[in-house]
Amino acid sequence: xxxxxxxxxxxxxxxxxxxxxxxxxxxxxxxxxxxxxxxxxxxxxxxxxxxxxxxxxxxxxxxxxxxxxxxxxxxxxxxxxxxxxxxxxxxxxxxxxxxxxxxxxxxxxxxxxxxxxxxxxxxxxxxxxxxxxxxxxxxxxxxxxxxxxxxxxxxxxxxxxxxxxxxxxxxxxxxxxxxxxxxxxxxxxxxxxxxxxxxxxxxxxxxxxxxxxxxxxxxxxxxxxxxxxxxxxxxxxxxxxxxxxxxxxxxxxxxxxxxxxxxxxxxxxxxxxxxxxxxxxxxxxxxxxxxxxxxxxxxxxxxxxxxxxxxxxxxxxxxxxxxxxxxxxxxxxxxxxxxxxxxxxxxxxxxxxxxxxxxxxxxxxxxxxxxxxxxxxxxxxxxxxxxxxxxxxxxxxxxxxxxxxxxxxxxxxxxxxxxxxxxxxxxxxxxxxxxxxxxxxxxxxxxxxxxxxxxxxxxxxxxxxxxxxxxxxxx
Amino acid sequence: xxxxxxxxxxxxxxxxxxxxxxxxxxxxxxxxxxxxxxxxxxxxxxxxxxxxxxxxxxxxxxxxxxxxxxxxxxxxxxxxxxxxxxxxxxxxxxxxxxxxxxxxxxxxxxxxxxxxxxxxxxxxxxxxxxxxxxxxxxxxxxxxxxxxxxxxxxxxxxxxxxxxxxxxxxxxxxxxxxxxxxxxxxxxxxxxxxxxxxxxxxxxxxxxxxxxxxxxxxxxxxxxxxxxxxxxxxxxxxxxxxxxxxxxxxxxxxxxxxxxxxxxxxxxxxxxxxxxxxxxxxxxxxxxxxxxxxxxxxxxxxxxxxxxxxxxxxxxxxxxxxxxxxxxxxxxxxxxxxxxxxxxxxxxxxxxxxxxxxxxxxxxxxxxxxxxxxxxxxxxxxxxxxxxxxxxxxxxxxxxxxxxxxxxxxxxxxxxxxxxxxxxxxxxxxxxxxxxxxxxxxxxxxxxxxxxxxxxxxxxxxxxxxxxxxxxxxx
Numbered sequence: 001x002x003x004x005x006x007x008x009x010x011x012x013x014x015x016x017x018x019x020x021x022x023x024x025x026x027x028x029x030x031x032x033x034x035x036x037x038x039x040x041x042x043x044x045x046x047x048x049x050x051x052x053x054x055x056x057x058x059x060x061x062x063x064x065x066x067x068x069x070x071x072x073x074x075x076x077x078x079x080x081x082x083x084x085x086x087x088x089x090x091x092x093x094x095x096x097x098x099x100x101x102x103x104x105x106x107x108x109x110x111x112x113x114x115x116x117x118x119x120x121x122x123x124x125x126x127x128x129x130x131x132x133x134x135x136x137x138x139x140x141x142x143x144x145x146x147x148x149x150x151x152x153x154x155x156x157x158x159x160x161x162x163x164x165x166x167x168x169x170x171x172x173x174x175x176x177x178x179x180x181x182x183x184x185x186x187x188x189x190x191x192x193x194x195x196x197x198x199x200x201x202x203x204x205x206x207x208x209x210x211x212x213x214x215x216x217x218x219x220x221x222x223x224x225x226x227x228x229x230x231x232x233x234x235x236x237x238x239x240x241x242x243x244x245x246x247x248x249x250x251x252x253x254x255x256x257x258x259x260x261x262x263x264x265x266x267x268x269x270x271x272x273x274x275x276x277x278x279x280x281x282x283x284x285x286x287x288x289x290x291x292x293x294x295x296x297x298x299x300x301x302x303x304x305x306x307x308x309x310x311x312x313x314x315x316x317x318x319x320x321x322x323x324x325x326x327x328x329x330x331x332x333x334x335x336x337x338x339x340x341x342x343x344x345x346x347x348x349x350x351x352x353x354x355x356x357x358x359x360x361x362x363x364x365x366x367x368x369x370x371x372x373x374x375x376x377x378x379x380x381x382x383x384x385x386x387x388x389x390x391x392x393x394x395x396x397x398x399x400x401x402x403x404x405x406x407x408x409x410x411x412x413x414x415x416x417x418x419x420x421x422x423x424x425x426x427x428x429x430x431x432x433x434x435x436x437x438x439x440x441x442x443x444x445x446x447x448x449x450x451x452x453x454x455x456x457x458x459x460x461x462x463x464x465x466x467x468x469x470x471x472x473x474x475x
Numbered sequence: 476x477x478x479x480x481x482x483x484x485x486x487x488x489x490x491x492x493x494x495x496x497x498x499x500x501x502x503x504x505x506x507x508x509x510x511x512x513x514x515x516x517x518x519x520x521x522x523x524x525x526x527x528x529x530x531x532x533x534x535x536x537x538x539x540x541x542x543x544x545x546x547x548x549x550x551x552x553x554x555x556x557x558x559x560x561x562x563x564x565x566x567x568x569x570x571x572x573x574x575x576x577x578x579x580x581x582x583x584x585x586x587x588x589x590x591x592x593x594x595x596x597x598x599x600x601x602x603x604x605x606x607x608x609x610x611x612x613x614x615x616x617x618x619x620x621x622x623x624x625x626x627x628x629x630x631x632x633x634x635x636x637x638x639x640x641x642x643x644x645x646x647x648x649x650x651x652x653x654x655x656x657x658x659x660x661x662x663x664x665x666x667x668x669x670x671x672x673x674x675x676x677x678x679x680x681x682x683x684x685x686x687x688x689x690x691x692x693x694x695x696x697x698x699x700x701x702x703x704x705x706x707x708x709x710x711x712x713x714x715x716x717x718x719x720x721x722x723x724x725x726x727x728x729x730x731x732x733x734x735x736x737x738x739x740x741x742x743x744x745x746x747x748x749x750x751x752x753x754x755x756x757x758x759x760x761x762x763x764x765x766x767x768x769x770x771x772x773x774x775x776x777x778x779x780x781x782x783x784x785x786x787x788x789x790x791x792x793x794x795x796x797x798x799x800x801x802x803x804x805x806x807x808x809x810x811x812x813x814x815x816x817x818x819x820x821x822x823x824x825x826x827x828x829x830x831x832x833x834x835x836x837x838x839x840x841x842x843x844x845x846x847x848x849x850x851x852x853x854x855x856x857x858x859x860x861x862x863x864x865x866x867x868x869x870x871x872x873x874x875x876x877x878x879x880x881x882x883x884x885x886x887x888x889x890x891x892x893x894x895x896x897x898x899x900x901x902x903x904x905x906x907x908x909x910x911x912x913x914x915x916x917x918x919x920x921x922x923x924x925x926x927x928x929x930x931x932x933x934x935x936x937x938x939x940x941x942x943x944x945x946x947x948x949x950x
Binding site: 149201202203219301304363428461473 | 600601602603624645646659660669673674675676677678680681682683684686687689690691692694706707730733734736738775776777779780837838839903905909910923925926929930932933935936937948949
């Protein structure tokens with residue numbers, strides 16, 4: 001029988017584990033012994049202190065895995081999956097674990113398959129393709145492709161550390177995704193290992209099983225390799241920053257610019273609390289009184305078109321009362337983007353932890369959504385900031401907290417209220433971070449019961465005993 | 476129990492049915508009576524003569540349906556699905572039936588749900604989206620969007636008659652798909668009705684069930700509506716034609732141009748037999764001795780870049796011995812493209828019927844594949860021509876035949892040999908036409924047994940009794 005496993009209570013305490021290891025001794029497990037026999041000791045981590053590192057991602061502490069395996073080839077993955085199945089141990093795939101929804105954090109005593117040693121990468125310039133093993137660092141693809149005049153556009157914030165396998169598991173986005181699409185849009189083929197250790201080589205064909213694997217967070221199979229589409233980078237980029245007295249003005253300016261024909265490469269929003277957090281950190285003269293700051297890039301191969309698009313954005317901002325600062329050169333552009341890039345460290349100074357949500361709402365209701373979420377934050381007493389990729393309506397409300405003094409249950413409650421605001425306004429729970437463990441319970445509100453049942457049917461078809469990343473995505 | 480229904484022998488005889496109707500009387504069926512009661516007589520076709528029209532698509536004659544329903548709303552679709560299930564009758568969805576793989580042809584006595592009356596279309600210029608019911612004609616989307624400065628890029632050859640529902644069911648491509656992507660790349664959300672009559676509203680989210688429905692040819696559910704992404708059309712287009720003494724030269728020229736940084740909007744190939752067929756028809760001075768003709772468009776918003784890309788293609792063609800003719804203006808460009816657009820009527824003059832394959836192979840083996848397929852055609856005695864979207868390696872070998880005098884079994888045999896050439900060279904069976912009934916048996920060669928089993932698992936999960944378009948895609 002299929003077992004819809006109930007996860008235990010989650011702790012929102014990434015990076016600074018609250019519970020100390022009880023022992024640094026390596027308790028031997030039969031699975032670790034078998035994997036060591038099959039793959040050699042250098043590919044298996046069984047000491048408690050080592051395994052501890054594999055229980056969390058960037059947002060969530062899960063359960064310490066029973067064993068960690070570090071495969072170098074797809075054959076290693078197959079051997080690991082078969083051994084885990086023989087031992088009746090659940091399997092959790094893991095890249096760099098920079099994810100923000102708990103997708104890679106084990107919720108049960110599991111075998112963690114860490115793909116960080118599967119880093120083979122080949123560029124095929126003529127085909128405009130890269131073939132990457134799951135553990136290849138996202139940034140490495142563009143670094144290797146650039147000498148051939150090509151790049152891999154998806155740019156999740158963590159692209160310097162995140163892996164291709166992790167990006168595909170979560171179907172990660174990034175600032176560029178409004179114009180260039182998300183990770184899955186760049187996958188031409190992929191290889192995955194199923195729950196029985198079968199290897200599947202899939203192209204994006206009729207019956208797009210590859211597409212189903214992408215974004216399924218390792219709950220349907222383990223992506224081991226992918227063929228990625230590469231594109232030439234744009235020759236020119238132009239930048240402006242604009243600030244507004246009202247969030248609604250910024251949202252309307254964005255809508256006007258897009259309707260007028262601008263397709264900004266990046267279109268980022270920061271609310272007042274976020275802008276002030278960054279200004280406290282950088283002291284670069286950001287407008288502390290502004291309710292909304294927009295950061296906009298246009299790009300392309302024709303400078304006149306790129307500047308024309310920026311002019312459309314500038315006019316739209318000014319028409320809605322925005323104050324505009326246009327970067328005169330690349331140095332000024334980099335300075336403006338430094339504000340956006342500094343959000344994470346700036347927030348880290350306020351509270352040690354944050355719960356980073358990832359809602360997507362229609363731009364037409366954005367102002368109302370931002371206001372409602374701000375009110376919820378104020379009522380809760382938590383420090384809450386909002387920023388995101390406004391072009392897509394992708395908003396990241398961040399709840400800042402100190403796990404030593406503040407209740408993670410209350411954080412979770414507030415996060416749930418925030419998710420409900422999004423759903424009530426016709427939005428969805430996740431733009432680019434995945435559902436993972438964090439938003440799993442919210443799925444009942446986001447997806448009809450009949451559709452949830454269809455998703456479970458598909459899950460059961462590919463993982464009948466629920467052994468792949470149990471407790472993720474589906475409630 | 477799940478029943479892997481065995482289809483009967485197929486007749487390759489679209490548009491000119493070989494078996495005459497035995498009667499024009501309407502045999503009443505309990506299902507027709509029930510649907511008439513539920514939906515009214517104007518939405519139900521039960522007369523034999525009427526039903527006959529719904530047994531074929533553009534390539535295949537299937538079985539005359541038991542009943543045809545013409546829903547106007549999703550609620551009508553739900554009622555029809557529930558009535559069919561109650562009567563234990565399989566369900567086949569159908570758009571304009573311009574498909575080339577038999578996807579819409581019923582293989583059993585079925586209820587055909589024809590979506591041609593579901594034509595509601597709304598453009599949201601600010602969101603750059605269109606919401607289309609399944610029966611909306613593909614061309615209508617761009618026609619309605621153009622006043623807002625937007626278009627819907629996917630351009631299957633049949634776009635003047637085909638429907639959005641049919642395009643998504645087959646994940647249709649077209650000449651533009653090398654640069655702009657296939658139909659599924661433009662879907663932001665969709666609604667489908669499942670085999671039990673449940674309505675699902677899906678966005679392209681984690682666990683991308685929408686992506687799985689796209690290209691599944693109505694075997695997993697019936698797509699009733701979709702939200703489509705629109706884009707501004709490019710401002711400029713430039714065209715050239717080049718011809719070569721060897722197919723290999725053309726393939727290498729294409730590879731060089733792409734490696735040098737050109738991303739042609741269209742990149743079409745015609746072999747000697749195809750060129751001669753078109754020249755016989757149009758008499759416009761096409762090079763009858765050439766083994767390969769290329770037709771290339773570059774496009775974009777910056778004229779200098781568009782012309783620079785065309786110059787890269789021109790240089791690559793000349794470097795490989797090609798004779799180049801560059802269109803001086805839009806009129807000459809239209810004249811050159813007339814050759815490509817006339818392939819269908821030109822082939823129709825040679826034989827009344829054709830089996831149109833849709834293989835995709837790496838460009839590096841294209842010359843060899845074209846040669847091998849030509850030899851197979853010569854050995855078989857059939858008239859065989861080859862053309863296609865060479866940028867993607869998508870090749871359409873067409874077997875021309877007369878069903879009155881030539882054996883459809885032999886056509887099928889040759890088609891199978893052609894498919895095997897593609898698979899042997901690392902290719903796939905379908906670039907843009909789907910698998911349908913025509914290529915279903917070839918799937919055993921194209922897909923590993925372990926992956927085929929996974930596809931069956933997913934099929935069973937969503938359609939446990941095999942009631943949705945039985946006999947399609949999965950062997």
